[in-house]
Amino acid sequence: MSQRSITLGILMAVAATIASAFVHPEAQAIPPFARKYNVNCTACHTAPPILNPFGQRFLENGYQLPGTEDGGIIGKKKLGDVTLDDVTNFVGFRMVGNVTRSWSFKQQNPPGAAAGVVQNKTEFTFPDAFTMFTAGTLTKNVGFMVELGHDVEGGTTAVERGFVTFNNIGYHDLAHVRVGRYDPSAFYSYVTIRQQLNDVVESTTSGCTPFTPCGLNRAGLAPSAFAAKFYGLYQRDGTAISPFASSLFNSGGETGVDIHGRPFGDWFLYQVGVLNGANEGFGDSNKGKDIYAMLRFDYAKSNNFSANISGFVYRGYSNAKVQSQDDVNWNRYGLSARATYKMVDIYAAFAVDKIDKTPTAVAGLFDSTATGLTIGADTYVTNKTLISLRYDNLDAGGMLDQRKSATFVGLQVKQFLRTNIAIFARNDFNVRKSEGSDTAARNLRNAFFSGVDIVF
Amino acid sequence: MAMRRRLMTLSATILAIGLAATTVLAVKPEGNxxxxxxxxxxxxxxxxxxxxxxxxxxxxxxxxxxxxxxxxxxxxxxxxxxxxxxxxxxxxxxxxxxxxxxxxxxxxxxxxxxxxxxxxxxxxxxxxxxxxxxxxETPAPLLLGGPAPLASPTSIETGRALYVRFECQACHGIDGRGDGPVSEAGDLKDASGLRIFATDLTRPLSFKNGSSPQDLVRTLMTGLDGTPMPSYAAQLTGKEDEAWYLAQYLLSLSSGSFP
Incomplete structure (x- = not known):
């Protein structure tokens, strides 16, 4: 870690301590579900956005309290009686911003830098992402969720997730259906969109042409188990797929239909679904639909302990292309586990990505298997201080002349000023040797971030 | 006349069915x-x-x-x-x-x-x-006295005096914001030794035992076992009016919630 990073970290810690002293310690219920049910965020979260078993069951049940089919009646008024104040029971906002980013970056002549320069700089950026979401129940067993995200740096706004749920079809917990654009991994032991260490997107060369390698300047920092893992894989329109981008079952948002339930009691959760696939924001251009199935075993009884293990199979059909523009079937097989005891939350995910048949045009040039391993842990060391650690190992596949494996370790300290307002400092470092090359997986040696995470 | 009789019969029938339905809904199942x-x-x-x-x-x-x-x-x-x-x-x-x-x-x-x-x-x-x-055991509820007296400036002032006399401000603060010196010092613990904060009395929606006058009187009389909030039954039994006055004062601390 550079001297500057250390100084920034110390400044953040001092600022957090001072700010904490001026904040009343009483827990406040702020985000929409907490407002609606008049409970603290921690009724459903271990540390937002990560859910505890109660929150998981609330989500499974289509935003109804576990074991009930309340339809969100709690505090709900008749349509004619609804006031503007009631809207706050359904709408929430999240703003996650890195205030500073400090890169230790070994690539020569990175974009925007003067020739002959190794980028090693600190920059102020705020905010990175702004999300507005609305969710709840329309009536008994019918729920909805819409999440609108704005990427400030990328300048894009999109519906990241938007779906309707039909719950408890048949009998209680037999089948819940989600239709729309949703996170397929929402019930997996390690959920894509619920991370303490937020994704940091990679830096690529601009103006890439379809079906040609797009220069990766700087590696992305995201869970390797969820990542695309392949170099030289393309969307059907020719856009290069980043090997660091969350994808397939772990995409965080795909359009389709999902069914899940617990017909055999509390021990097992099943999930099956069909998706457009093809990594497309909207519509479907691939020849077939992607399908998946997930089974999860839960233990959650007593002693402040819970654990679960889950496995999934994701089968893609013509959901990507290789450099020769041939269609490939891109599949994923994953295992994940999580154990929580009091303040300690440990989770891990391993995934194998497999291209069914390597097209003849790239035979011998393309490794059709790739794996990703992510291990994480969060623990509160005080009532307001959360420490998170994450290890990522990506054994990349794809074009042999492009692929490069990567291993990163990230550590974050998050200080909650209130239950819904936190500041954080984070450092990620590359475990693998630099090799003195410009390869993205190796040239990012160290990254430091500090920022805020606000939900209201 | 016949029409009136039919209407009365119909009304009585509807009322009876309604009462029966209400009774059925409210029936507590046998504890078997x-x-x-x-x-x-x-x-x-x-x-x-x-x-x-x-x-x-x-x-x-x-x-x-x-x-x-x-x-x-x-x-x-x-x-x-x-x-x-x-x-x-x-x-x-x-x-x-x-x-x-x-x-x-x-x-x-x-x-x-x-x-x-x-x-x-x-x-x-x-x-x-x-x-x-x-x-x-067969737990029996405490009798909370007669009907609540009407709130008045005098009754609220009496309640304020009781608030001071019972030293409520030590935990809840002089303005009832939960910032009394004992609470601020971190000295309040529950039965398991966990730190607990005094309730902010200016936010009635956060009252754990309810925020109606009846709820407040009940809390004053019974206390909240396992927390530092004691029962004032010994001081208020036979002086139920004072319990109501204190409740009225507590509710007056939050603007707009005066009964």
Whole structure:
């Protein structure tokens, strides 16, 4: 870690301590579900956005309290009686911003830098992402969720997730259906969109042409188990797929239909679904639909302990292309586990990505298997201080002349000023040797971030 | 005349059916094995995550409710139930448990009014099976005195004097904001030694035992067992008007909530 990073970290810690002293310690219920049910965020979260078993069951049940089919009646008024104040029971906002980013970056002549320069700089950026979401129940067993995200740096706004749920079809917990654009991994032991260490997107060369390698300047920092893992894989329109981008079952948002339930009691959760696939924001251009199935075993009884293990199979059909523009079937097989005891939350995910048949045009040039391993842990060391650690190992596949494996370790300290307002400092470092090359997986040696995470 | 008679008959019939329906809905199922078994199913779906499989308050999600602070979920096997209408140290009545399940606890436990009344009674029957004392004791509610006197500037001023006399400000602060010196010093602990904060009396929606005048009088008379909030039954028994005055003063601390 550079001297500057250390100084920034110390400044953040001092600022957090001072700010904490001026904040009343009483827990406040702020985000929409907490407002609606008049409970603290921690009724459903271990540390937002990560859910505890109660929150998981609330989500499974289509935003109804576990074991009930309340339809969100709690505090709900008749349509004619609804006031503007009631809207706050359904709408929430999240703003996650890195205030500073400090890169230790070994690539020569990175974009925007003067020739002959190794980028090693600190920059102020705020905010990175702004999300507005609305969710709840329309009536008994019918729920909805819409999440609108704005990427400030990328300048894009999109519906990241938007779906309707039909719950408890048949009998209680037999089948819940989600239709729309949703996170397929929402019930997996390690959920894509619920991370303490937020994704940091990679830096690529601009103006890439379809079906040609797009220069990766700087590696992305995201869970390797969820990542695309392949170099030289393309969307059907020719856009290069980043090997660091969350994808397939772990995409965080795909359009389709999902069914899940617990017909055999509390021990097992099943999930099956069909998706457009093809990594497309909207519509479907691939020849077939992607399908998946997930089974999860839960233990959650007593002693402040819970654990679960889950496995999934994701089968893609013509959901990507290789450099020769041939269609490939891109599949994923994953295992994940999580154990929580009091303040300690440990989770891990391993995934194998497999291209069914390597097209003849790239035979011998393309490794059709790739794996990703992510291990994480969060623990509160005080009532307001959360420490998170994450290890990522990506054994990349794809074009042999492009692929490069990567291993990163990230550590974050998050200080909650209130239950819904936190500041954080984070450092990620590359475990693998630099090799003195410009390869993205190796040239990012160290990254430091500090920022805020606000939900209201 | 005949039309009038028919209307009266119809009205009486509707009223009778309505009353019967209401009575049926409100009927508390018998506390037998079947009721408890139905209650167990509901408990394991809705309550276990915080209260634990054996009702010890050690469910897998429970620890996070207060993290390193009070309250943690209720241990049904132990004593010290907070939300009661009974004497301090006693068990709660079934109605007390029903009220808590129905209303929830602001900030900590959601309302389970989404369960039917029968389901709530069933789960209460199961919860009581965790604690053998429920089999041997018959908790009786304290009598909270006559009807509430009308609030007036005089009654509120009397309530304010009582607030000072009972040293409520030591914990709740002189303005009732929960910032009394004892609370601010971090000296308030619950029965399990966890730090607890005095309630901010200017925010009635956060009152754990309810915020109606009746709720406040009940809290004053019974205290909240397992917390530093004592019962004032000894001081207020026979002086129920004073309990009402104090409740009126407490409600006057939050603007707009004056009864």
């Amino acid at each position: 094995r079947a009721t408890r078994e139905n209650g167990r199913v509901i408990y394991e779906r809705s309550c276990l995550f915080c209260h634990g499989a054996e009702g010890k308050g050690d469910g897998p999600a429970g620890w996070f409710i207060g993290r390193y602070e009070a309250p943690h979920p209720r241990d049904f096997t132990s004593e010290g139930f907070k939300l009661r209408s009974t004497e301090s140290g006693s068990l709660p009545t079934d109605q007390d448990l029903f009220r808590t399940v129905t209303r929830g606890i602001p900030g900590y436990m959601p309302s389970f009014a989404g369960l039917t009344e029968t389901e709530r009674w069933q789960v209460i029957a199961y919860v009581k099976s965790f604690n053998p004392a429920f089999q041997t």
